[in-house]
Amino acid sequence: MIIVMRAHAPEEQIQNVIKHVEDAGFEVHLSRGVERTIIGVKGVSHDALTQPFESLKGVDEVIRVLKPYKLASREFHPDNTQVKVKDVIFGGNTLVIGAGPCSIEGEDMYRDISQAVKASGATLLRGGAFKPRSSPYSFQGMGEEGLKIMRAVGNETGLPIQTEATNPRSLQLVAKYADIIQIGARNMQNYDLLKEAGQTGMPILLKRGMAASTKDLLLSAEYIMSEGNDQVILCERGIRTFETATRNTLDISAIPVLKENTHLPVMVDPSHASGHMQYIQALSLAAIAGGCDGLLIEVHNNPEIAKSDGEQSLLPEQFADLMEQAKKVAAAIGRDI
Numbered sequence: 001m002i003i004v005m006r007a008h009a010p011e012e013q014i015q016n017v018i019k020h021v022e023d024a025g026f027e028v029h030l031s032r033g034v035e036r037t038i039i040g041v042k043g044v045s046h047d048a049l050t051q052p053f054e055s056l057k058g059v060d061e062v063i064r065v066l067k068p069y070k071l072a073s074r075e076f077h078p079d080n081t082q083v084k085v086k087d088v089i090f091g092g093n094t095l096v097i098g099a100g101p102c103s104i105e106g107e108d109m110y111r112d113i114s115q116a117v118k119a120s121g122a123t124l125l126r127g128g129a130f131k132p133r134s135s136p137y138s139f140q141g142m143g144e145e146g147l148k149i150m151r152a153v154g155n156e157t158g159l160p161i162q163t164e165a166t167n168p169r170s171l172q173l174v175a176k177y178a179d180i181i182q183i184g185a186r187n188m189q190n191y192d193l194l195k196e197a198g199q200t201g202m203p204i205l206l207k208r209g210m211a212a213s214t215k216d217l218l219l220s221a222e223y224i225m226s227e228g229n230d231q232v233i234l235c236e237r238g239i240r241t242f243e244t245a246t247r248n249t250l251d252i253s254a255i256p257v258l259k260e261n262t263h264l265p266v267m268v269d270p271s272h273a274s275g276h277m278q279y280i281q282a283l284s285l286a287a288i289a290g291g292c293d294g295l296l297i298e299v300h301n302n303p304e305i306a307k308s309d310g311e312q313s314l315l316p317e318q319f320a321d322l323m324e325q326a327k328k329v330a331a332a333i334g335r336d337i
């Protein structure tokens, strides 16, 4: 259930409603908008329980949320959520472009790529230190050594760093070094990991699972948010279909669908969606036109020898060209980069 307060309801009325809800034995989640405060009440959906709150002073309406996710729903938080990480804001008018290699492979390599993507306008650095590879024989990442390299280069460039945690153990390590913790497609429904990610209170970038619906994705976001962490950024990264020309199929419709149903920022990863570097520019431009809040792009200075995902990595100069095109499409829809 959510209790929508009247516009500019005074604080004592808000506190009075909260007290009534808590006295009735329920937990409160507050969402303060510019005009209205919305009081989310966990676990109440029965009519008989909603009625006592309708007559309290300052209450505009009491809505039963029928969706299985509540904190992530637009009903609970009508305004877009903005997640601020250092100077970068996800979910604002300016798109966030994150770039970097699939895996951290060494310090010089990571520094060179990071400086190049920064020079082209990237405002976020990506890179994997713990890699969830489909084969146990593939490169599994540099681990903590990789995190140290990322942190050092993040500090040098002044850009926030985003990297993946693959299990509760690596989560604790990643939380020590990273600015944004990435939960990958293969872990989208690892509920213990989601709960622990929620408990860190840190910004979490949650990728859509390969066979997950947008509703599944929002339910996974709800797991993080129900731990009291509303710093959640969603990422569409392609889903499995019968098409084999691309590694996955980028679900462009997920962008407007998510935008309608949730207030959380929506990023798009055309690299993992397509699996081939020659399609990344087209998909990036389509995603921007479709209303995403930013892109995550894999960039490598020598894709042929990359330890992971070389075939879908852009060269720094290809990334620079993509940025120029992206700015034009963003400008056409009134957004900037």
Ligand code: PEP
Binding pocket: 102, 128, 132, 183, 184, 185, 186, 207, 237, 269, 272
């Ligand atoms: C990645 O970002 O390198 C990655 C492994 O992504 P995904 O979880 O989307 O496959």
Ligand code: MN
Binding pocket: 102, 103, 272, 298, 308, 309
């Ligand atoms: Mn990758």
